[in-house]
Amino acid sequence: MGIISFTLLILQLSVAPFIILVTHHLLNKAIGTPLMISQIIGGIILGPSVLGHIHNFGKTMFPMRSIIVLDAIATIGTIYFHFLIGLKMDACLILKAGRRELLIGISFVVVPVLLSTASCVIVKDYSNVEFNVRSSLLFVGGAESMVSFPVIAFVLAELKLLNTGFGRIAMSSAMISGLISFSVITFIMIIKMSAIETTLMLQKIIAGCALVALVVFIRMLVMWKIKKFPDAQAVHHELLSFITLISFGDRSS
Incomplete structure (x- = not known):
C-alpha cells in the first residue's frame, strides 16, 4: 500500500465515523434513536444515494482501487462485532426459556415470513418483473424477514437492558428465533443442493x-x-x- 493509498484509507476511516457520530448526536438528541440506526443512515449518506451520487465525491473518496482494502477492514470489524456479541451471550438462556419466550421466538419467525411470502406472491402475480427476479423473491423475502440476533443483542447492550427481566426475555426469544431461522435456511439450502x-x-x-x-x-x-x-x-x-x-x-x- 503506497503513501497515497494509506492516506486515502485514513481519510475514509475518519470521514465515516465523523458522519455517523454527527448523525447519532442529532437523531439521539431529537428522538433517542440507537447507534445502529445512525450507522445505517450514515452509510446511506456516504453511499450512492446521497454524497456518493456526486460524481467527484464518489470518485475521489471511494475509488475502485480502495474497495478491496475497505472490504478487508469491514470483514475484520464484522468478526470482532460478532465476537463481542458472543461474549455478552449466555447460550444457556435457550435451555432456561419458558413457554412465553418460546412463543415470542417462534412468532418472530412465522409472522414476518408469512407477511413477506404474501407480499412476494402479490408482486409475482401483479407486476411485470423478470423471471429470474420472480423465482428468487420467495427465498429473498424469507431470508430478509429472519430476525438478526446480533442486532437485538447490540441494541439491548446499548440501552443497558441485558441484565434486566425484559432483556433476558428478549435475548432468549432472539436466540430461539435465530436458531429456527438458521435451521430453516440450512434446510432450504440442503433441499436446493440435493436437487443439483x-x-x-x-x-x-x-x-x-x-x-x-x-x-x-x-x-x-x-x-x-x-x-x-x-x-x-x-x-x-x-x-x-x-x-x-x-x-x-x-x-x-
Missing part, C-alpha cells in the same frame, strides 16, 4: 456437523484454560492469541 448433486449435499451436512463439533470442543478447551486463572490475574498471551485466531477462523469457516 447428492454428493455435494452430503459434504455440506458433514462439514456442518464437523463445525458444530469443533465449536463445542473449542468452548470446552477455552473454559478449561480460563479455570486456570480464577483470581482475575493477567491472562497469558497464548490464550489471547488462541482466542484471536479462533475468532478469525470463524470467518474462514
Whole structure:
C-alpha cells in the first residue's frame, strides 16, 4: 500500500465515523434513536444515494482501487462485532426459556415470513418483473424477514437492558428465533443442493456437523484454560492469541 493509498484509507476511516457520530448526536438528541440506526443512515449518506451520487465525491473518496482494502477492514470489524456479541451471550438462556419466550421466538419467525411470502406472491402475480427476479423473491423475502440476533443483542447492550427481566426475555426469544431461522435456511439450502448433486449435499451436512463439533470442543478447551486463572490475574498471551485466531477462523469457516 503506497503513501497515497494509506492516506486515502485514513481519510475514509475518519470521514465515516465523523458522519455517523454527527448523525447519532442529532437523531439521539431529537428522538433517542440507537447507534445502529445512525450507522445505517450514515452509510446511506456516504453511499450512492446521497454524497456518493456526486460524481467527484464518489470518485475521489471511494475509488475502485480502495474497495478491496475497505472490504478487508469491514470483514475484520464484522468478526470482532460478532465476537463481542458472543461474549455478552449466555447460550444457556435457550435451555432456561419458558413457554412465553418460546412463543415470542417462534412468532418472530412465522409472522414476518408469512407477511413477506404474501407480499412476494402479490408482486409475482401483479407486476411485470423478470423471471429470474420472480423465482428468487420467495427465498429473498424469507431470508430478509429472519430476525438478526446480533442486532437485538447490540441494541439491548446499548440501552443497558441485558441484565434486566425484559432483556433476558428478549435475548432468549432472539436466540430461539435465530436458531429456527438458521435451521430453516440450512434446510432450504440442503433441499436446493440435493436437487443439483447428492454428493455435494452430503459434504455440506458433514462439514456442518464437523463445525458444530469443533465449536463445542473449542468452548470446552477455552473454559478449561480460563479455570486456570480464577483470581482475575493477567491472562497469558497464548490464550489471547488462541482466542484471536479462533475468532478469525470463524470467518474462514
